[in-house]
Amino acid sequence: MKTEYLTEQELERAAKLLQGGGLVGIPTETVYGLGANGLDAEAVSRIFVAKGRPQDNPLILHIPEAGWLERYCERIPHSAYRLAERFWPGPMTMILPRKSFIPDVVTASLDTVGMRCPAHPLCRAIIEKADVPVAAPSGNTSGRPSPTNANDMLEDMDGKIDAIVDGGPCMVGVESTIIDLTCTPPRLLRPGGITLEQLRGVLGEVDVDPAVTRLMGAGEKPRAPGMKYRHYAPKAPVTVVTGDPVRSAQYIHDHAGETDGVICFDEFVALCREKSSRVVLNLGPACDQQEQARHVFAALRSFDHTTVPAIWAQCPDSTGIGLAIANRLNKAAGFHIVEV
Numbered sequence: 001m002k003t004e005y006l007t008e009q010e011l012e013r014a015a016k017l018l019q020g021g022g023l024v025g026i027p028t029e030t031v032y033g034l035g036a037n038g039l040d041a042e043a044v045s046r047i048f049v050a051k052g053r054p055q056d057n058p059l060i061l062h063i064p065e066a067g068w069l070e071r072y073c074e075r076i077p078h079s080a081y082r083l084a085e086r087f088w089p090g091p092m093t094m095i096l097p098r099k100s101f102i103p104d105v106v107t108a109s110l111d112t113v114g115m116r117c118p119a120h121p122l123c124r125a126i127i128e129k130a131d132v133p134v135a136a137p138s139g140n141t142s143g144r145p146s147p148t149n150a151n152d153m154l155e156d157m158d159g160k161i162d163a164i165v166d167g168g169p170c171m172v173g174v175e176s177t178i179i180d181l182t183c184t185p186p187r188l189l190r191p192g193g194i195t196l197e198q199l200r201g202v203l204g205e206v207d208v209d210p211a212v213t214r215l216m217g218a219g220e221k222p223r224a225p226g227m228k229y230r231h232y233a234p235k236a237p238v239t240v241v242t243g244d245p246v247r248s249a250q251y252i253h254d255h256a257g258e259t260d261g262v263i264c265f266d267e268f269v270a271l272c273r274e275k276s277s278r279v280v281l282n283l284g285p286a287c288d289q290q291e292q293a294r295h296v297f298a299a300l301r302s303f304d305h306t307t308v309p310a311i312w313a314q315c316p317d318s319t320g321i322g323l324a325i326a327n328r329l330n331k332a333a334g335f336h337i338v339e340v
Contacts, residue, residue, distance in 0.1 A: 003154065004163035008122050015129035017162050023050060025139045025153045026062075026126060027167025029119040030091045030175050030193060031146040031297065032153040033062070033136030034161065035126075041103035044135050048105075050160040053142040059106050060093050060114035060176070061133040064124040069115060072099055072133060077181055079203055086202050089119040091172050091193030095180040106135050116176055122167045138175060139164075145232045145300040145332070148173050152301060173294035174324045179206070188212065191324035193293070212327055214335060234303045234311060236261065238333035242315045242326070243340040245286045251340045252312045261308035263299045265292075268314070279306050283314065289321045296325055300332055 006014055014024050018035060021043040026035045034051060036043040038061045048055060061072060066084040069076055073096040080094050098113035107113050118124060127134050138146035139153040147153035150166040157164065177192035177199070185205040188196055191212060199206050241248040249268035256262055261279045262272045265286040273280045281299045284291030303311055313329050315337075316322035330337060 001159055001162070003158050003161055005150075005154075006163050006165045008165065008167060011122065011126050011129060011165065014126045014163060014165050018126070018130040018132065018134060021046075022162035023047065023160075024126075024162060025150065025157060025164030026123050026134065026136060027120050027150070027165060027170065028062075028123050028136075029170060030172045031148055031170055032139040032150065032164075033123075033134075034139040034153075034157065035062070035134040035136040037130070038062075038106055038133040038135035039101070039103065040132075041105050044103060044105045047135065047137065050157060051137065051140070051142045053137065055105070056108045057137075058108040058110060058114065059135040059137055060116050060178075061102075061106065062116050062118055062123070062127055062136055063133050064128045065089075065117060068117075068133065069096070072102060072113065073097060073115060074099055079186065080181055082202055083179070083181075083199075084117070087194050087198070088117040089124065090117070091119065091176040092116065093176045093178045093190075093192075095178065095182055095189065097182060112180075112182055114178060120167055122165065126165065143233055144304075145234060145297040146175060147301075148294070148297050152298070169294075171294070173297060174321070174328055177324070179203075180209075183207075191321075191327050193321065193324070195320045196323060197320065212323070213330070232297065232300060232328045232332040233334070234300045234332070236303055236308050236311050238300075238311045238313060238329070238336065240313050240315045240326075240329045240333045240337045241340060242317075242337060245314065247340045248314050251338065252314065256312045257310060259308060261303045261306065261311040263296075263311065263313040265314055279303070279308055286316075289316055289325065292316055292325050293321050296328055 093114045093116040141156045148170040172193040177194040178190040180187040187207045258276045266282045
């Protein structure tokens with residue numbers, strides 16, 4: 001298969017491919033997604049083949065506006081519309097009861113479905129043109145760091161999918177927040193671009209699923225993407241170092257091997273590179289979590305083009321979007337975490 005490289009002027013072509021059962025890489029504000037017609041079970045099944053994704057890992061349906069919720073969901077609570085009014089279009093996915101015609105392959109046979117309205121205008125335009133909900137996980141080989149630009153997605157998917165639409169670099173850099181609205185109180189299943197603090201500002205009490213901060217057990221069934229498996233991982237093993245930035249940088253300086261890779265805050269690049277042959281990549285300023293979110297996947301991916309035997313990563317605290325960054329780093333590390 002030859003993968004077509006489409007520009008933003010070719011959204012009609014992207015929409016027709018989706019309507020015809022094709023796989024299309026689509027830009028969103030979070031990461032690039034691997035999209036298929038979410039009502040076409042055969043097309044959706046091809047997503048799992050292209051990614052090498054486990055079948056029990058559910059997908060998210062992407063829609064262009066909140067009015068589409070009633071097409072695909074049952075018993076929609078008022079809280080869903082309050083959240084949509086506040087955060088859509090944007091990096092937030094809501095878990096809601098699904099209508100019976102949604103293919104089981106989308107939901108991993110759960111009675112719920114994740115729904116999202118992305119903020120990227122080109123993405124919404126493609127969905128509107130196709131006039132179908134688009135099932136789309138991140139556009140990477142399963143387990144690898146998610147792509148935040150078209151070239152990174154092509155690195156994993158060239159020759160496996162029909163087309164990719166280049167919509168520029170992603171502005172958020174980590175996948176959407178997932179909030180389960182089928183339980184009381186609502187539960188955060190995956191942290192992302194909309195923070196726990198923002199959700200609580202609208203909903204009041206919000207629980208945090210244990211899978212946000214630990215690996216799920218072998219017998220546990222994920223209710224949303226990104227919960228169960230080791231994700232976002234480069235080839236080399238990752239160690240995450242948490243705590244005060246000065247102390248965590250010094251720990252990495254003292255413990256990382258001479259040829260290891262390091263991801264650290266801007267302020268500590270010189271320290272971590274001092275007197276060694278380490279490959280040191282900057283995550284962004286210690287005080288700027290938005291910048292860190294935009295850099296984290298690109299940094300993890302970059303090490304796959306090197307021969308580093310191990311990677312050490314500084315980690316922000318868990319306030320704001322820092323919770324999402326920490327979640328992605330910890331999953332990349334298989335929760336191999338050092339607290340200093």
